Amino acid sequence: MEKKLKIALCILIIALITIIAFVGVYAKNQITYENVLPNYVKSSELEGKRVTNFKLSTSTEEIIYDKDGNKVEAIPEGANEEEYKKEQVPVNPEEVLTTENYEKVKKIFEGRLNDIGVTDYAVRLNKTTGTIAVELPENSNTDNNIQYLMATGEFTLEDEEDGTVLMDMSDVESASARYGTTEEGTIGVYLNIKFNKEGTEKLLEVSRNYLATEDSDQNVEEDTNTATDGNTVEDTNTVDNTTTATDSESTENKEDHKHVTMKIEGIEVLSTYFAEEISSGELTVALGTATTQDTLYDYLRQAQIYAMILNNGAVPVLYDVTLSEYIASNDTIVETYTVVAILVVISLAIAIFLIIKFKKDGIIAGMSLLAMISILLLLIRYTNTALSLGGIISVLVVLALESYFIMTILNRIKQDSSNENVANATLKIYLDKIDVIVVFLIIAVVFTFMNSVKIYSIGMTLFYGAISIAIANLVFMRTMLIARYKLERKD
Amino acid sequence: MGTVLGFNKGNEYQEYTRINISMNQSSNLEDIKQIMNENYSGKYDINYTNVFNDTVSIRVKNISEEEINTLSQKLTEKYAFEEGENNITVVEVPAYRTIELVKPYVVPMIVSFLIVLVYFVIAFRKLGIVKTLVEPVIVTVMVLALYASIFAITRLPITEYIIPLGVVIYAMTLLYLSMYLNKEKRV
Numbered sequence: 159m160e161k162k163l164k165i166a167l168c169i170l171i172i173a174l175i176t177i178i179a180f181v182g183v184y185a186k187n188q189i190t191y192e193n194v195l196p197n198y199v200k201s202s203e204l205e206g207k208r209v210t211n212f213k214l215s216t217s218t219e220e221i222i223y224d225k226d227g228n229k230v231e232a233i234p235e236g237a238n239e240e241e242y243k244k245e246q247v248p249v250n251p252e253e254v255l256t257t258e259n260y261e262k263v264k265k266i267f268e269g270r271l272n273d274i275g276v277t278d279y280a281v282r283l284n285k286t287t288g289t290i291a292v293e294l295p296e297n298s299n300t301d302n303n304i305q306y307l308m309a310t311g312e313f314t315l316e317d318e319e320d321g322t323v324l325m326d327m328s329d330v331e332s333a334s335a336r337y338g339t340t341e342e343g344t345i346g347v348y349l350n351i352k353f354n355k356e357g358t359e360k361l362l363e364v365s366r367n368y369l370a371t372e373d374s375d376q377n378v379e380e381d382t383n384t385a386t387d388g389n390t391v392e393d394t395n396t397v398d399n400t401t402t403a404t405d406s407e408s409t410e411n412k413e414d415h416k417h418v419t420m421k422i423e424g425i426e427v428l429s430t431y432f433a434e435e436i437s438s439g440e441l442t443v444a445l446g447t448a449t450t451q452d453t454l455y456d457y458l459r460q461a462q463i464y465a466m467i468l469n470n471g472a473v474p475v476l477y478d479v480t481l482s483e484y485i486a487s488n489d490t491i492v493e494t495y496t497v498v499a500i501l502v503v504i505s506l507a508i509a510i511f512l513i514i515k516f517k518k519d520g521i522i523a524g525m526s527l528l529a530m531i532s533i534l535l536l537l538i539r540y541t542n543t544a545l546s547l548g549g550i551i552s553v554l555v556v557l558a559l560e561s562y563f564i565m566t567i568l569n570r571i572k573q574d575s576s577n578e579n580v581a582n583a584t585l586k587i588y589l590d591k592i593d594v595i596v597v598f599l600i601i602a603v604v605f606t607f608m609n610s611v612k613i614y615s616i617g618m619t620l621f622y623g624a625i626s627i628a629i630a631n632l633v634f635m636r637t638m639l640i641a642r643y644k645l646e647r648k649d
Numbered sequence: 650m651g652t653v654l655g656f657n658k659g660n661e662y663q664e665y666t667r668i669n670i671s672m673n674q675s676s677n678l679e680d681i682k683q684i685m686n687e688n689y690s691g692k693y694d695i696n697y698t699n700v701f702n703d704t705v706s707i708r709v710k711n712i713s714e715e716e717i718n719t720l721s722q723k724l725t726e727k728y729a730f731e732e733g734e735n736n737i738t739v740v741e742v743p744a745y746r747t748i749e750l751v752k753p754y755v756v757p758m759i760v761s762f763l764i765v766l767v768y769f770v771i772a773f774r775k776l777g778i779v780k781t782l783v784e785p786v787i788v789t790v791m792v793l794a795l796y797a798s799i800f801a802i803t804r805l806p807i808t809e810y811i812i813p814l815g816v817v818i819y820a821m822t823l824l825y826l827s828m829y830l831n832k833e834k835r836v
Contacts, residue, residue, distance in 0.1 A: 548813030
């Protein structure tokens, strides 16, 4: 009686899991019933994507020359306009329109998308016309991500007074966003810029030329520990040992020292002078002090965006967005249904084969197979695993492994159906076939740790597949097989 | 084989032209299809791009400048688009390079393959280096080369699921090799 109960209980649980996995759990939400299970997270190839077209910019910019032929930013107030010459120059001169530059822009786009954590994208380039199409998943970040791609990647360290460019993007090696606790106990967010060899020498020179004078050292000391700009606090000790530029808006100090201005994308990030010479080649810029989780996130995001721009360099060619629209993946959806239908047919074929070959044991194995698929589907839902076409297809590998284990277990039981062997067969198989499990897990883990959603979806499906196989075989199949053989002997 | 013959990329990966028509009101797809059929002989995909059904996107391959102009003219006449409103946008979407389709899969496949080979060499060391290293390399490379050759020779289009299917074949090959070596070890 107890054995029958065990079998019945297993069948009930499998039926329940299967119904939940395939149909869902519906609860009343106001007037309609909604499935309370988490939805599948689908990649852009299954869900649809935003396709944004970038075309080479044909716009022009106005260049102003003074009477000596020097470039000036604007005609000074009160100056005789006739002494200045204006010229309309294309933003993309002929000499920059090369395949090499188009490829460079493509790489910059890919680098930026990687840096801001977009894992599901494609950048398509026409090497002849320079046209670029970027495919991104449609979500609340899509518009921002397109904006980041539009950045020119301009970085300058300028003399505040005459605008002379002291350093530019060619001097930057890398940048990173950091945060650390300040002496006041708040969290400071910083942009750390590492310069290349040439940049390090330039930075040393700049820090010498824009060094605080001795009689204003006291002011410098005060400035480095006081909030300026309403949100900036300098704290060199809590972040790292590199020298930090001193942000200062103090009029008093401005009279004492020459200032440099750091601009990213033409926007002033800070105006500063240096408390000491910088020979390390690293500059840490304080972006703000966070007192709440939200402000920390905002400052950190800002620092990450600056780091993303600096890490990938300036674009050699400028682009305009011509069209950005959501494209539903109708073709892919049809293909996905085909693939899912094929998987269902394969699963059914395996189950029928098992039933024909192993009779009653085959029915138990078929139920175990069903339980495995249901558990896998629930794990994918509850762990928010992004599902790509590769992830769906890789269920084939899970099915192959499960079939192999089931066949081996049932063959062993067929040879020796003693109580001891039936109880041990399922457990022993995992020890005997440990090599197969190790290889399966190596593939699953390596693929899981990749950045692209297309890849890690495969890895995670395999990994959860391994867990599902273990649960289905060790819990359901083993219990039912033991109960069945004990029951058979009693009869 | 693929390098010599080249692959036939599926529609999704080929270069195409997208014609975006921004209506000022909800539109009937059938009307636009009729204009398309009258003025363009090739195949095309057409769908709405938003829930208000006021923006239509048409995807076409190999459309000439002249055909685009005729279509624009007919659509402008039909829907009374005003000059300067830019209701019709035509963009070119570049093709994928085959290498770019494969690239994301290369690193995880090579890394996992190397780790698996190291595992084979250690776990099945009694079987000798030929069985644990040389044979798995030859078998895996042959299987993947054969898979790629099928598409290069038959010119079957490379669609979204062809490369993931290649990964599945790769994983199954390694699983088969591990089963085979496991069996050999016990003999």
